[in-house]
Amino acid sequence: MDILAVPSDRPKGWYLSLMAPNTKGPAFAWLDPSRLYCNSQALADCVKDLLGPFHEDSIDIVAGIDAMGFILGACVATTLGKGFLAIRKAGHLCVDTISENYIDYSTREKTMEMRLDVLKPGVRVMLVDQWIETGGTMKAAIQLVERLGATVVGVAAVAIENTEGGKWIKKNYKFSHCIPEELQNQIDHKHLNSFKLLIKYNGCNDALNLSSK
Ligand SMILES: O=P(O)(O)OC[C@H]1O[C@H](OP(=O)(O)OP(=O)(O)O)[C@H](O)[C@@H]1O
Numbered sequence: 001m002d003i004l005a006v007p008s009d010r011p012k013g014w015y016l017s018l019m020a021p022n023t024k025g026p027a028f029a030w031l032d033p034s035r036l037y038c039n040s041q042a043l044a045d046c047v048k049d050l051l052g053p054f055h056e057d058s059i060d061i062v063a064g065i066d067a068m069g070f071i072l073g074a075c076v077a078t079t080l081g082k083g084f085l086a087i088r089k090a091g092h093l094c095v096d097t098i099s100e101n102y103i104d105y106s107t108r109e110k111t112m113e114m115r116l117d118v119l120k121p122g123v124r125v126m127l128v129d130q131w132i133e134t135g136g137t138m139k140a141a142i143q144l145v146e147r148l149g150a151t152v153v154g155v156a157a158v159a160i161e162n163t164e165g166g167k168w169i170k171k172n173y174k175f176s177h178c179i180p181e182e183l184q185n186q187i188d189h190k191h192l193n194s195f196k197l198l199i200k201y202n203g204c205n206d207a208l209n210l211s212s213k
């Protein structure tokens with residue numbers, strides 16, 4: 001598989017087949033989307049898809065969630081011509097912060113922090129992360145923004161799984177993601193058919209105990 005190749009027709013979500021399956025076991029997320037950022041056309045198309053529903057919206061700033069949300073969030077921000085606010089995992093920001101505890105897909109309790117000196121009432125924020133699984137991480141980010149009185153214009157991620165938390169986000173906020181309708185079921189079952197090819201390509205058959213047929 002040529003990671004840098006671009007198909008001539010670029011069907012909706014074409015770049016999603018660049019996402020790689022977990023080969024390391026249950027302590028990790030079930031897939032890693034980040035290889036799609038290595039292909040410049042894939043990254044550009046992904047950002048365009050995330051911005052699609054927001055063209056008419058007034059957005060003052062894009063906030064991205066530590067760590068992988070920084071990549072997409074910063075791309076979205078520069079595409080929009082707006083600034084970028086980093087929402088950090090706890091313990092890194094050396095300025096005054098507010099914090100929010102949350103539990104994510106790993107079932108571990110975590111804390112995220114945001115600086116106090118940027119958001120205030122009236123500021124309109126678009127929130128970006130790489131992925132929404134349980135929704136715990138994104139809900140905590142929403143809380144941070146709203147506790148400072150700013151407005152969440154919408155939420156964007158490569159995928160929003162139809163978990164309880166994912167559905168809550170979709171019901172209560174404007175959102176965008178990159179998953180074509182016919183793939184959402186695979187996302188919700190945490191398995192993509194496109195993995196088959198990648199697993200062969202990566203030579204991961206042994207690790208995953210798959211036949212090498
Ligand atoms: O919906 P949830 O169950 O809360 O999970 C989603 C979060 O988990 C992933 O990040 P992760 O914490 O794995 O870290 P990373 O961005 O540093 O890779 C993902 O990018 C989201 O931030």
Ligand SMILES: Nc1ncnc2[nH]cnc12
Pocket residue numbers: 029030031032033105130131132133
């Ligand atoms: N990057 C990711 N990929 C798949 N599932 C996830 N759950 C949380 N983060 C994820």
